Amino acid sequence: MKKLILLTIAFITIATVTVKAQEDKSFIEVVGVTAYKRTVEKYKVTIIISEDMLYNNGSEDFSELKETYLAKVKASGIDISKLKESEFQYLTTGYNKKGTVFNFVTKDKEELIKVLRIKSLGVIIYNRYVTYKPINIELLSKKAIENARQKADKIAKNTNKKIGTIIAIEDSNVNEIREAIYEDSIEMSVNYQMTIRFELLK
Numbered sequence: 001m002k003k004l005i006l007l008t009i010a011f012i013t014i015a016t017v018t019v020k021a022q023e024d025k026s027f028i029e030v031v032g033v034t035a036y037k038r039t040v041e042k043y044k045v046t047i048i049i050s051e052d053m054l055y056n057n058g059s060e061d062f063s064e065l066k067e068t069y070l071a072k073v074k075a076s077g078i079d080i081s082k083l084k085e086s087e088f089q090y091l092t093t094g095y096n097k098k099g100t101v102f103n104f105v106t107k108d109k110e111e112l113i114k115v116l117r118i119k120s121l122g123v124i125i126y127n128r129y130v131t132y133k134p135i136n137i138e139l140l141s142k143k144a145i146e147n148a149r150q151k152a153d154k155i156a157k158n159t160n161k162k163i164g165t166i167i168a169i170e171d172s173n174v175n176e177i178r179e180a181i182y183e184d185s186i187e188m189s190v191n192y193q194m195t196i197r198f199e200l201l202k
Contacts, residue, residue, distance in 0.1 A: 026201075029196070029198075030151045030155070030196060031151075031193055032143075032144040032195075033144060033191050038186075039132060040133075041107070042105055043106050043107070044127070044129045044131070045105075045127065046128075047083070047125055047126065048093060049099055049102070049123050050098070052095040053065075053121075068120055070083070072120050076114045076117075084102065085101070086102075089101040099122075130178070132179075140192040143192075144193060148196035148198075152196070161202060162201045163199065164198060165199050166199075167197050168196070168197035
């Protein structure tokens, strides 16, 4: 029992010394960045047709609103079979009068633009989403680490020191597959960044 207690104390002592040694290491911490363009996989638009949208501007009923809108979609050159109706989804919107929801999905940006341009009484575009293809984490992380290494090396030289091995990495990037479309978000470059800690050598 006595031996067990002594071994436990020795283990705790060794562990404490090891942690203390790690804490005492000189280091330099930098943020490595690389920019990339996301690749669009598809676009999704949610369209609501409802008598609630009329307010005091018209006396058309739901069937007329729906018929008029679908006619405009067809006239724009879009295949109306791409509009997937969901009466259940309409029930979740909170509108009281008759109506429905159509979801439109396309990989073609020009088709998306056509749908967004269609204006019709009793119709609103409720949601606009873009889904991106998964990013190449292996490639982007490699570039971000290399960028961090270059920055750390330049800073270390200013202190007449060198950088050693990586002792810590923090990657807080979130691979957002889907997001709302706003302004020019689709065309914007995105930064992939990582916080890298290098050992600082004499």
